[in-house]
Amino acid sequence: MNDLAMHFKHLRRVFVWELPVRVYHWINALAIVVLCVTGFIIGNPPGIMFGGEAHESYWFGTVRFLHFASAYIFLFNFLFRLYWGFVGNKYANWKNFIPTNRRFFKEMWEVLKIDILQIKSGEHLSVGHNALAGFIYFLTFIAFAVQCITGFGLYAAMSHSLIARMFVWVSPFLGGDFALRRWHHAAMWFFILFAMVHVYLVFYHDYVEGRGEISSMGGGWKFIEEEVFEEQNSKTSA
Amino acid sequence: MAQITTIGRKTYYDDIIEKGYSRRDFMKFCAMMAAYLGLESSGVAQVAQALQTQHRVPVIWLHFQECTCCSESFIRSSHPIVADILLDKLSLDYTETLMAASGHQAEVAKAKTMKDYYGEYILCVEGTVPTDNNGVYCCIGGRTAEDILKEAAAGAKALIAWGSCACNGCVQAAYPNPTSATPIHKIITDKPIIRVPGCPPIGEVMAGVLVHIITFGTLPELDGAKRPKAFYSKRVHDTCQRRAFYDAGLFVETFDDENAKKGYCLYKVGCKGPMTYNACSVTRWNNGVSYPIQSGHGCIGCSEDNYWDAGPLYRRMQTFPGFGIESNADEIGIGAAVLTAGGLAAHAIATNIRKNKLIEDLITEGKESEKELKK
Numbered sequence: 148m149n150d151l152a153m154h155f156k157h158l159r160r161v162f163v164w165e166l167p168v169r170v171y172h173w174i175n176a177l178a179i180v181v182l183c184v185t186g187f188i189i190g191n192p193p194g195i196m197f198g199g200e201a202h203e204s205y206w207f208g209t210v211r212f213l214h215f216a217s218a219y220i221f222l223f224n225f226l227f228r229l230y231w232g233f234v235g236n237k238y239a240n241w242k243n244f245i246p247t248n249r250r251f252f253k254e255m256w257e258v259l260k261i262d263i264l265q266i267k268s269g270e271h272l273s274v275g276h277n278a279l280a281g282f283i284y285f286l287t288f289i290a291f292a293v294q295c296i297t298g299f300g301l302y303a304a305m306s307h308s309l310i311a312r313m314f315v316w317v318s319p320f321l322g323g324d325f326a327l328r329r330w331h332h333a334a335m336w337f338f339i340l341f342a343m344v345h346v347y348l349v350f351y352h353d354y355v356e357g358r359g360e361i362s363s364m365g366g367g368w369k370f371i372e373e374e375v376f377e378e379q380n381s382k383t384s385a
Numbered sequence: 386m387a388q389i390t391t392i393g394r395k396t397y398y399d400d401i402i403e404k405g406y407s408r409r410d411f412m413k414f415c416a417m418m419a420a421y422l423g424l425e426s427s428g429v430a431q432v433a434q435a436l437q438t439q440h441r442v443p444v445i446w447l448h449f450q451e452c453t454c455c456s457e458s459f460i461r462s463s464h465p466i467v468a469d470i471l472l473d474k475l476s477l478d479y480t481e482t483l484m485a486a487s488g489h490q491a492e493v494a495k496a497k498t499m500k501d502y503y504g505e506y507i508l509c510v511e512g513t514v515p516t517d518n519n520g521v522y523c524c525i526g527g528r529t530a531e532d533i534l535k536e537a538a539a540g541a542k543a544l545i546a547w548g549s550c551a552c553n554g555c556v557q558a559a560y561p562n563p564t565s566a567t568p569i570h571k572i573i574t575d576k577p578i579i580r581v582p583g584c585p586p587i588g589e590v591m592a593g594v595l596v597h598i599i600t601f602g603t604l605p606e607l608d609g610a611k612r613p614k615a616f617y618s619k620r621v622h623d624t625c626q627r628r629a630f631y632d633a634g635l636f637v638e639t640f641d642d643e644n645a646k647k648g649y650c651l652y653k654v655g656c657k658g659p660m661t662y663n664a665c666s667v668t669r670w671n672n673g674v675s676y677p678i679q680s681g682h683g684c685i686g687c688s689e690d691n692y693w694d695a696g697p698l699y700r701r702m703q704t705f706p707g708f709g710i711e712s713n714a715d716e717i718g719i720g721a722a723v724l725t726a727g728g729l730a731a732h733a734i735a736t737n738i739r740k741n742k743l744i745e746d747l748i749t750e751g752k753e754s755e756k757e758l759k760k
């Protein structure tokens with residue numbers, strides 16, 4: 148042992164993301180990738196020269212089918228996550244996402260200063276979502292809702308299914324399919340930008356904190372230092 | 386409506402026969418109308434019955450900021466009885482464009498209808514109502530459109546908004562809408578309104594709406610946007626003859642390419658059929674001869690709200706107001722993505738500088754463990 152020994156920390160394993168949350172996360176990620184790719188193609192189909200007859204091909208129909216099929220998965224997965232916000236563990240609870248008190252805002256500001264603007268040194272520890280992240284996820288939930296409403300609003304014209312029928316009010320309410328399409332298309336960019344920042348920040352946290360941020364969505368656990376664990380507990384009990 | 390009994394008023398049938406049509410012509414007309422209304426075959430008898438027994442429904446037809454294409458379309462609807470009977474002689478107590486009377490005489494006729502048939506007449510409106518500068522941009526007989534509309538609407542049983550002008554403002558309400566052209570449902574809010582959008586609406590559709598009112602004495606079933614379901618519940622795209630090419634992903638790229646000759650789908654050259662609710666691809670135009678897509682031109686979405694401001698007619702992309710005329714969601718999106726990527730790169734660099742201590746500690750700790758671990 149040398150004097151570096153003081154650096155060695157005992158890590159405690161904390162179970163953060165329960166299995167349903169992890170499954171939700173990856174289904175959601177996959178559905179969003181498929182929806183963005185197929186949606187982009189629906190909006191900007193590539194030019195294809197084709198010698199045969201129309202009945203020999205159905206590729207555009209298939210792309211649309213994939214879009215609609217993943218749309219259903221996306222919707223139900225989303226609804227499930229909303230439900231889990233009420234029955235899941237404390238890190239999955241809806242209170243992580245909606246600012247309900249001043250502490251939430253203070254923490255958001257703190258994270259902004261430490262991790263984003265980096266005008267304050269040190270690190271901010273939160274085992275689950277930090278307040279800023281939680282709030283951004285809240286915005287993504289709104290984006291999910293926007294995309295489901297505009298998407299199923301458009302889909303109502305193409306389907307007689309019960310779920311699609313539930314959205315017939317959308318088009319007249321929001322000024323017709325022109326407006327729906329435009330917002331539906333524009334909202335795609337929110338998903339793309341979010342994904343970029345999200346993936347970057349996961350790497351960032353893993354890199355500067357070393358607590359297993361990236362792998363937590365696989366096994367469900369993060370690791371925090373023994374001292375930090377004690378400190379957190381004394382803070383909350385005080 | 387069926388109960389309107391006014392002495393001296395003839396039935397539609399009386400007038401049709403008087404005009405020189407045969408019973409056979411009359412029945413053909415009824416069959417056609419029943420078909421357009423989507424009635425079952427017994428509906429033909431219902432239509433015929435109604436036209437033979439019902440007294441004519443008084444109609445006032447007002448023209449404001451418009452181009453009269455709705456009237457033009459109406460009088461060209463495929464069956465001559467529409468023009469001759471529904472419009473020309475019988476139903477219209479007042480319509481600037483087509484009535485024989487003019488000036489004071491005309492105004493008197495209108496006032497009389499409004500008085501005699503208070504609560505019974507149908508008020509048809511073609512055009513928008515400008516509200517800027519107290520409505521001076523559209524005055525008839527020294528009165529503003531808004532004034533005339535409100536007065537006429539007061540005694541109307543129901544209103545029909547003909548065409549996109551009356552329904553959503555159309556071109557005169559397009560940005561920057563210099564006269565504050567306003568569709569009529571924004572001005573009259575206390576009466577049933579049927580919206581029959583299109584620039585113009587299809588003549589048969591217009592006739593169909595009127596025949597429905599005459600036949601059943603009720604307004605036709607309307608959708609969430611107050612359009613008659615019989616004609617506006619499907620998109621042009623749903624029954625488009627080029628639809629097979631759409632599903633096969635075969636698109637016209639430019640109007641003079643090989644694909645255009647083969648009749649491929651016009652989606653990429655701006656067809657708005659997938660967003661447009663109308664009967665064009667079912668009823669077609671000019672006695673069912675054709676409709677834009679059949680003639681090689683994409684749908685411009687003329688029956689949809691705000692279609693003039695929704696982007697270029699010959700491209701897929703929809704523009705966003707406030708981002709420049711040619712901007713579209715994808716260009717803005719790519720710009721934002723590039724900015725974001727730049728921001729992330731800058732943040733990554735800053736992190737390695739500002740968080741150097743934290744990172745170094747982790748690295749040292751990790752390396753130390755690696756060394757200490759024997760194998």
Ligand code: HEM
Binds near residue numbers: 215
């Ligand atoms: C992450 C979520 C989603 C993204 C990024 C996305 C993206 C897109 C894009 C970019 C388009 C092309 C729009 C255009 O330019 O015309 C589109 C079309 C469409 N989307 Fe989505 N979408 C998503 C979710 C949904 C959902 C949940 C539904 C619900 C059914 C849906 C239904 C539709 C429909 C019906 C169309 C029009 C397809 C057609 O007319 O053939 N989308 N989507």
Ligand code: SF4
Binds near residue numbers: 622651658678684
């Ligand atoms: S031409 Fe227009 S309406 Fe017809 S299938 Fe293509 S996109 Fe749809």
